Amino acid sequence: MFDVFLLEAVLNGVLFGGILALLALGLNLIFGVIDVVWICYAELIMIGMYAVYYLHAVYALPLWLAFTACIILVSLLGAALHQFVIRPVLSAEPINQLLVTGGVLFLLQGTATLAFGVEFKNLGVQLPTLRVGELYLSTTRLIAFVVALLGMIGMYLFLTRTYLGTAIRAISQDRSVMPLMGVNPRRIFLLTSALGGALAGLSACLLVLQYDIHPAIGLSFGPVVFLVCVLGGLGNIIGGFVAAFLFAQFVSVGGYFFHLEWGYVLAFLFFVAAMFWRPRGLFGGRL
């Protein structure tokens, strides 16, 4: 007996996985290359979401313009984060690096609370639900999925087909040999940070279409993104990609069979079990 609701749950899981994969990509890129975790990653996205909201819903700029501005803004934020916050502690102990980006997390949260207030804001973009036979799918989610996929393909092509992309992959494998080829490692790190920021900005654009904004929303998806990255192997881009879809399926299908919240519980249980089995993540190590 074919269960269309199960199929819907699976498909929604896939769509959710796409967004999660894009989120994981940015974080894995930064850690894989620079070896620093941006604890404030979700807060950068939160700022991006507010940017889109204010540009489009308040100042009535066309949506595509708001999106572009958001991506540029968060990209610059990422570069600034590296240049001013992370560079000074690059050779310090990892705990210092974590604490410093943790500080930025609270800084961004506090600033957002002061600047934007604590009422939930919504972009107000409503797209019709797509109906395929007896299946109901959210068009917003579908579009977000396609864009996330395109973004990841774009990153893949950049990393494999361009000199800069190859340099980014190279520097994560042997940092000190880079100058011998005329590559200034500092510039690559800065570029990677800008790229990580751009990915976060893109994620913000896709998330703001689907969810309400609040200064503390970073806390609702931030830990999940970290979890997904660790599940796939922190720094491993392919690992993060696979882990995202796996996790999303647990959430979606688990939420279908049991109660909605159980979906997350099952997904977290899966994560804990996976960590016992493979402490370094399903795919281990760095890219």
Add this chain to the structure above:
Amino acid sequence: MLALNNVSAGYGSFQALFGVSLEIKAGETVAVIGPNGAGKTTLLRAISRLIDPSAGEMLMEGKLLNRVPQHELVAHGIAHVPENRRLFPRLTVEENLRMGAFLPAARAKFAQRLQQVYALFPRMQERRRQPAATLSGGEQQMCAIGRALMSGPKLLLLDEPSAGLAPVMVQTIFEVVRTMSAEGYTVLIVEQNVRQVLTIAHRGYLLVTGRIKSSGTSAELLATDEIKQAYLGM
């Protein structure tokens, strides 16, 4: 082409080089030999701009190198093949070579130089899509040399290319350097393997505890007692 005038260098309070002077003319293959701890690595690190010399001048075609940042060295025409190859393990052979051509001027000539490198190292062409970590030691050395050649350097610095290689591979690598020498490349080669390197180099410098003990053509050096003394303590 390259001239070192009275160069001293070290690490903090520990001095490793004391007033070293040497020169390399275009088209020459020059060897720097010496026992362990003689300062050969320090010498290459100074030229390669990993450390600052504390005294003396390093000149490349008349231009002062002393304060040039590491990553600008390639733009001055010096390509360094580091000790232990230091390839990017998970990049393919061709991607490693591509990294060698990172400089804008080198990118323009990428296709052409790639063919030259493949002509010099046919095995690299066979293995061009393999990750560098899967290559044998000798093949990795060839890839590392190829990577340095991709920038079209005027001077090639080879840091102990035979280190860690099986004897058969050592032969191959020295054959490669001999071929390059014959094709007119300018090479500075630092080596432990005295006899082998002096058969392919035009001239050599013997470095002992941070000072040039003797220099001359390869034939001259091989005949000296100093070589025997330096290596075997005779």
